[in-house]
Amino acid sequence: MALNEYLNERLELKKSGKKPALVMTHVVCGYPSFEENWQELEVMQEFGVDLVELQFPFSEPSADGPLFVKANQQAIENGVHVDDCFEFMQRVTQHFDFKVIMMGYYNTVFKTGHRAFLQRLKDAGGYGFILPDLPIDEAGELHSIATELDLAPIVLMTPTNSDERLAHLAKNADGFIYAVARKGVTGSNTTMDQEVAGFIARCKQATDLPIAVGFGVSTSADIHFIGEHAEIAVIGTAALKAWESGKAPELRAFFAQLEA
Amino acid sequence: MALNEYLNERLELKKSGKKPALVMTHVVCGYPSFEENWQELEVMQEFGVDLVELQFPFSEPSADGPLFVKANQQAIENGVHVDDCFEFMQRVTQHFDFKVIMMGYYNTVFKTGHRAFLQRLKDAGGYGFILPDLPIDEAGELHSIATELDLAPIVLMTPTNSDERLAHLAKNADGFIYAVARKGVTGSNTTMDQEVAGFIARCKQATDLPIAVGFGVSTSADIHFIGEHAEIAVIGTAALKAWESGKAPELRAFFAQLEA
Amino acid sequence: MDLFNFKDGREGYYGEYGGTFLPEILHSTIEELKLEFRKAKDDPEFWQEFILLMQNYSGRPTPVTHLANLSKQLGGAQIYLKREDLNHTGSHKINNVMGQGLLVKRMGKTRVIAETGAGQHGYATATMAARFGFDSRIYMGAVDVARQRPNVFWMENMGSEVIAVTDGQQTLKDAINECLRDWVTNMDNTHYVLGTACGPHPFPEMVSWFQSVIGKEARQQMLDSAGKLPDRIFACVGGGSNAIGLFQGFMDDKDVELIGCEAGGFGPGKGNHAARLAYKDASVGVAQGMKTYFLQNDDGNMLETHSVAAGLDYIGVNPVLVHLWEQERVRFEAVTDTQVTEALKISMRTEGIIPALESAHGFAQAIIEAETMSKDDVILINMSGRGDKDIFTIADALDDKHWKQFIRQKAEQYGPE
Amino acid sequence: MDLFNFKDGREGYYGEYGGTFLPEILHSTIEELKLEFRKAKDDPEFWQEFILLMQNYSGRPTPVTHLANLSKQLGGAQIYLKREDLNHTGSHKINNVMGQGLLVKRMGKTRVIAETGAGQHGYATATMAARFGFDSRIYMGAVDVARQRPNVFWMENMGSEVIAVTDGQQTLKDAINECLRDWVTNMDNTHYVLGTACGPHPFPEMVSWFQSVIGKEARQQMLDSAGKLPDRIFACVGGGSNAIGLFQGFMDDKDVELIGCEAGGFGPGKGNHAARLAYKDASVGVAQGMKTYFLQNDDGNMLETHSVAAGLDYIGVNPVLVHLWEQERVRFEAVTDTQVTEALKISMRTEGIIPALESAHGFAQAIIEAETMSKDDVILINMSGRGDKDIFTIADALDDKHWKQFIRQKAEQYGPE
Numbered sequence A, B: 001m002a003l004n005e006y007l008n009e010r011l012e013l014k015k016s017g018k019k020p021a022l023v024m025t026h027v028v029c030g031y032p033s034f035e036e037n038w039q040e041l042e043v044m045q046e047f048g049v050d051l052v053e054l055q056f057p058f059s060e061p062s063a064d065g066p067l068f069v070k071a072n073q074q075a076i077e078n079g080v081h082v083d084d085c086f087e088f089m090q091r092v093t094q095h096f097d098f099k100v101i102m103m104g105y106y107n108t109v110f111k112t113g114h115r116a117f118l119q120r121l122k123d124a125g126g127y128g129f130i131l132p133d134l135p136i137d138e139a140g141e142l143h144s145i146a147t148e149l150d151l152a153p154i155v156l157m158t159p160t161n162s163d164e165r166l167a168h169l170a171k172n173a174d175g176f177i178y179a180v181a182r183k184g185v186t187g188s189n190t191t192m193d194q195e196v197a198g199f200i201a202r203c204k205q206a207t208d209l210p211i212a213v214g215f216g217v218s219t220s221a222d223i224h225f226i227g228e229h230a231e232i233a234v235i236g237t238a239a240l241k242a243w244e245s246g247k248a249p250e251l252r253a254f255f256a257q258l259e260a
Numbered sequence C, D: 001m002d003l004f005n006f007k008d009g010r011e012g013y014y015g016e017y018g019g020t021f022l023p024e025i026l027h028s029t030i031e032e033l034k035l036e037f038r039k040a041k042d043d044p045e046f047w048q049e050f051i052l053l054m055q056n057y058s059g060r061p062t063p064v065t066h067l068a069n070l071s072k073q074l075g076g077a078q079i080y081l082k083r084e085d086l087n088h089t090g091s092h093k094i095n096n097v098m099g100q101g102l103l104v105k106r107m108g109k110t111r112v113i114a115e116t117g118a119g120q121h122g123y124a125t126a127t128m129a130a131r132f133g134f135d136s137r138i139y140m141g142a143v144d145v146a147r148q149r150p151n152v153f154w155m156e157n158m159g160s161e162v163i164a165v166t167d168g169q170q171t172l173k174d175a176i177n178e179c180l181r182d183w184v185t186n187m188d189n190t191h192y193v194l195g196t197a198c199g200p201h202p203f204p205e206m207v208s209w210f211q212s213v214i215g216k217e218a219r220q221q222m223l224d225s226a227g228k229l230p231d232r233i234f235a236c237v238g239g240g241s242n243a244i245g246l247f248q249g250f251m252d253d254k255d256v257e258l259i260g261c262e263a264g265g266f267g268p269g270k271g272n273h274a275a276r277l278a279y280k281d282a283s284v285g286v287a288q289g290m291k292t293y294f295l296q297n298d299d300g301n302m303l304e305t306h307s308v309a310a311g312l313d314y315i316g317v318n319p320v321l322v323h324l325w326e327q328e329r330v331r332f333e334a335v336t337d338t339q340v341t342e343a344l345k346i347s348m349r350t351e352g353i354i355p356a357l358e359s360a361h362g363f364a365q366a367i368i369e370a371e372t373m374s375k376d377d378v379i380l381i382n383m384s385g386r387g388d389k390d391i392f393t394i395a396d397a398l399d400d401k402h403w404k405q406f407i408r409q410k411a412e413q414y415g416p417e
């Protein structure tokens, strides 16, 4: 599948020591505005980000922390619709090198219709999707249409999962695994310690797919830690915080310290 | 008994046509002040009033209407005590010609003690007492001490009483009967009509004692009406209202129109 | 022991207390009431009708709740609550009121009047009047109207006319006087629904009878749930209706100690409290239709009283209880406002139960005594009402900052008059 | 008819509605809950324990009351009420909450969280937490905190921490989101006490099960007191817990018509109401853990909603009820705010009964229909809660001048901050 191939390619950079880990970043569509989103993405491109999650704003972002909740809400108040998000995605995938993953809540997909949504995602150049409130047990039909359309249904693994559950999750996953490093919502810091390492090891036992690790990644040490144990570091809230505190210059500074 | 003799004497004035009816008036001790009480009594004396009720103020004057309620309350706030009332009564009985009846609530008597209270009443020159919240069924001991001391225990008869009850009341009465012309508390007007006449007739069937009629007497017509059917007209609230609206001159005017 | 067997004494008297001290004009009215009441009391079907009404309308029987947490925390006696708060309208007052409603129907009257202090009895009476289709007027001291607006609001919405009484201290006793004044005027079609076991005979007996449903239920419930009778029973005493209601169930159980809990307010001293028997500031008198202990001065004029609980803030007390107190069958204690708000807090936090401030007097005394009792001992408290209707009073008693802020905002939202 | 027999379908689904839409991190938590719940449901002793607790603590069974006056006035069907208002804390919410409390104890957890809109569920949960000795935190939209301070006051006094949620519309749905966020963080020691028959499986089934006590009691009570089953049953539908609780008692009685009464607010039109099924403004979606009808736009984002009754002011609805609606077993109607306040007034004046604004929706629809029915017909309304705790809301709804004046005076008395 397309995402697998892309990741295999990019992982060469890691193997060859050019990068401690691949990096996936996050942008909430239309927050603060599509213009600023574009500027953020330019910075991310500058720093060679490998994957970007484009979050489709939803009114009930129950898996998100305060910063993203506000971003979702503001985007909706700004008048951002699903159509706008796809249009933006189209422009992004045509212009940038990184690959784009749709991130959002299941109702956005459900309301558009499974096939219609995934087709639009495909058409907009997306490589996959992450729906944190859609457990695999409810995802059967959606995932099979995704396979049909060569889109990766990204599955989350969590520290609370048993080994059996991890194995079951692995069977239903493609592209990469999103390993949630700790309990809680987006945006709080996680100490990257042996517990996290142990959890990633359990994930690795269950799957051969690359493993992306969130949440709460914000330092170069985090990236190196993740690189030692997994493949992809997910940078979410920290980047948005940087943007909010000083737009492009701050975001650039943030990425610069990440590379240190 | 003293009161009976006095009333028989005074009733000669009525029989001889000099007065349409005897008159009993009312003063709340210490309201507005003992000084003003004295001035009121002087006016009453001027107009040949036959009997005066001196009301001992009580904190729960539940048989009184708004004007007397206020008067009771104010008197207490003015610091009027039972001692003051007796002292005042003493001065009044020594100075004026009319006879004085203590009026008040039973608790004032009870708290002082039956015998002690009646003895003080006797000593202060009182001729009897009216306790509207003491039904005869609860008055046995008090009435027998009264008889002993030659004080009249004034009994109330009311339109709601059956003939049997009226007879029973009569047996326990002395001095005169206080016939309550209508339901309600002191201070509202009563139309002196055939219903009242019928009620007085029923009282007369029960007793040979003189009958005083209240409440709500305020005009010369009322007095004449009462004179036709009974012996004593009771003037309560109307006199106090006059006093309040213009002291001695108004009170004088009030009595003058009563005599018209 | 039948408290109301007057064969060897005077009808309506309990020892030297009680009686019927009313203006003569009410003689036939009170005689009619006595007669109807006597007929009703002698008629088992009437009691059945009453019980059925209370079951279907008010949710009787109310349960008994074991306060396991509180008992454990205190480390002494096992504490149980009789849950009169679960009645329709939220207090035991409804028992008496619905019973009198049935009597009013029997007497063919069409209008009821009632006094109210805290507002609970007025609220219950307004409810009863709506349910029975009676006209109704509730007298309430102007001071109480001002501080108990929530209850006034409900009374008016249930169709009652609420009259603010501006005489005297403008509180409960003055509202009673005003009821008597209304009654002497309108007795033909009007019944006076007295709210507690006070006033002229037959009210103390009648109210006690209707409230006896509490004790009847509670005795059996204690046997069922605690496996034994309580060692001590606590009830707050305002006029004394909830206390006598509960106590009657245990009158013949000599080992059950009965404790009446009065309003200690700021503590002993004339004017500081409403404790007629527990403190030494009251004496025997005759007012508001009965002979009993009153907080009065040497002239027989009534004193000011104070309690955090409006429903206990009354000058007189049930003559039956006075008699039982003199016979040492009932012990009287007073608890202060401070003890009461502490007891309220403990009850909320340890059991999720919000007693009315009145009822919290029983809690406060029980808490004091429970600690000194053994784990096998059993205590029963009468929870005469729920506190959530008293939110203004309780918030004030607890001096709650957020609440005050909320009220300020609300006032701002309403804008100037 | 067992609504919760999933043998022929998917577990947790009612037709195409229901399901468990939760982040993966809660998978084991929800599995544990399902397991414990299944064990409890299969264990007759658990139900016995639940019933006993509800009897002793909350006053169950609640009675059924015949509204003879109202029936007569309308001239049609005989109207009965199921009196959930007489429960401890004043609404049916306590049934579910105490049941979940027992489950929490079985699971060995020590902390509970809950969302609340009107505050009734939060109030019940705070009560349960105090009684069971759990730590507790209640999430409540900031808008609701501001307008429902009385309930907040009691929750805090019972020892709960109340968190004002400032996201989204700052109302119920946002409080639910916040609970989910807390839960994904603290699932080890924390149980989320969902307040209505919504959310991910097993909540709809579990809440329905605990609330079924209403219908179980009511069916027998109607046979006893009306001598027949009701022809129609009315219940307000917010999340749908009191409705499904009552309806379950009559599921197999095909002649009993079941009517769910939604919040018509200002009337039809997106944003004006909270009627998911009676009006045509909602569509199927997936949010807050379940698939059901939501008031949402074409993007799947939720609409603003409005109702005079905070407890009905919710975007989604019980999936079981949606299924029954599609099968035409349950009819859905909406009544407007105006109709509701009128029904409230009538109930207060003719019966002395103050329904919660939520419950008054059932009254309003029943009143409309009763008039057209015959005198032999029988109606049962679920009185899910009492209105006296909502005095601020009701006084505002009735635009009561005296009340506003009282609040202004109170604010003045408190003085500036």
Ligand SMILES: Cc1ncc(COP(=O)(O)O)c(C=O)c1O
Pocket (backbone or CB within 6 Å): C091, C092, C093, C117, C118, C119, C120, C121, C195, C196, C197, C236, C237, C238, C239, C240, C241, C242, C243, C310, C311, C312, C356, C358, C359, C384, C385, C386
């Ligand atoms: C809840 C409650 N308990 C107790 C009382 C005191 O009355 P009683 O002593 O008659 O029970 C009142 C009076 O308002 C009350 O509302």
Ligand SMILES: Cc1ncc(COP(=O)(O)O)c(C=O)c1O
Pocket (backbone or CB within 6 Å): D091, D092, D093, D117, D118, D119, D120, D121, D195, D196, D197, D236, D237, D238, D239, D240, D241, D242, D243, D310, D311, D312, D356, D358, D359, D384, D385, D386
């Ligand atoms: C009294 C009352 N009734 C009904 C409801 C609506 O909830 P449900 O539809 O779950 O019964 C609420 C919710 O707060 C409520 O407080």
